[in-house]
Amino acid sequence: MGVSIPGTVPGTAADTSLSKGPFRAPRGTAISCKGWQQEAALRMLLNNLDPEVAEKPEDLVVYGGTGKAARNWECFHAIVRSLKALEADETLLVQSGKPVAVFRTHEYAPRVLLCNSNLVGHWNNWDRFHELDRAGLMMYGQMTAGSWIYIGTQGILQGTYETFAAAAKKHFGGNLSGKLVVTGGMGGMGGAQPLAATMNGAAFLGIDVDPERIKKRLKTGYCDVMVTSLDEALRILKNAVRKGEATSVGLVGNCADLIPELAKRGVVPDLLTDQTSAQMQRWSCGRRIPKSTRSARWRRWRSTSRGCWICRSWAR
């Protein structure tokens, strides 16, 4: 029997009717719904808002900048109440994070049906969405935020692992051992690359202009070493390739200089890609990372690019 933690289920212990948490899924075999199907939905909703899991649980934001688990706190508590009262032959309907109906269906039917962030084609754009969101009529559900099955950052690592593994299978006989993988971007979605590459046996070079991002990967054990010169990086990696060792190196620098430099030197990676947040230019920020990190432009860019949703929307 697992440990049940009192006070974490809304509507129990010290919780007030509009508490903003923090919440986490109850553990163990004691349930507060009328069956495990309903209890599962309740626990996964609460798990999405667990501070260990969610990006900004106090705002109901699970991941991807604005991907939410419920429209607002009133809706959240109404969903919880509805799930607790839901019979085994009833189905709860959720419209953009708001519970709108409980219908009698049958025991084999889904217990919850959810539609989030959908608009009719002609009006299907951010401007119209934001308007309706501000009016309290909609919610951005991302992919697994509004559907209560986000489980943290394991998904990025696994997806990246799978991509490198598929490339290894297609081009290198199934393994990246003795192969040099080069990429840019060690933040957000790119941060899983060093570990995903070494899990496939590769010698890995990840280039990022921001040393803080690389340091973060060192701290979590996702990246092995950080260097500041290309010569130093290549010395380590050539050795690793020769010995067939899995090693990851984070190099502080700018891809716009270093990738052409590799070509100039004739250092040809076996596998080459990039995960710097290039999308920002198209989607919102409108600017590419400045080439020099010492420039005033760089500091301005950093200070205004933080809130860009697309950079943070990859994780599921």
Added chain:
Amino acid sequence: MAAMAQHVQGMLDLQKLGAVTFDYGNNIRTFAFEQGVKNAYDFPGFVPAYIRPLFCEGKGPFRWAALSGEAADIARTDQLVLELFPQNEQLARWIKLAQKRVKFQGLPSRICWLGYGERDKFGLALNDLVAKGELKAPVVMGRDHLDCGSVASPFRETEAMLDGSDAIADWPLLNALINAASGASWVSIHNGGGVGIGYSQHSGQVTVADGTKEMAKRIERVLTNDPGMGVVRHVDAGYPEAIAFAKKTGVKVPMG
């Protein structure tokens, strides 16, 4: 030359020198193209190059979470994966390394890519473990909306479909309908995930293994039909891998 163009030009030069090169979903090719690199699209996007062949076999990011909250339950399910698919080295390597390197966030959980014919097998075995009391509580099985037959997203998951069907949103809607009809525990239809409002349509399902015989039937249907949507979606688009896979596995496609 602008930074991004310079970066992509470097990638193209290295590609010419023999580096296997691909775009990893950040649209860097498009920016470079707009900045004057005319052959920016000479290297492919990651989905057409590497992910789509997996989608053709119904493979995608399948996941499960232990409602008990106990890490031991996930350790047992990791063992189950290794028992059921001993021939899949890549999968085994992932599971063993994930056990060492992945720190659980919230309820203990595991992700691994399983395909058509694998997810139902795993789901039924998992339900049996719950029934036998080998797991301390029921387990939820779900997936990302980014899956083989559940998303239309022309800038990413359905980029450059063979038949030009990139923007057709019927598929994720059919996927949601069949999952509801098959008895998933909860089913969702969303817009705009990953790439923004108006740029994608996608659906999800979660099914609870509570150890009952009734759920075994639902699990078998959902975890067959859900990845089956990925197979038929790619058969319809004309992918030879999907057509061969459907024939081999007996997925019924009226005009396939």
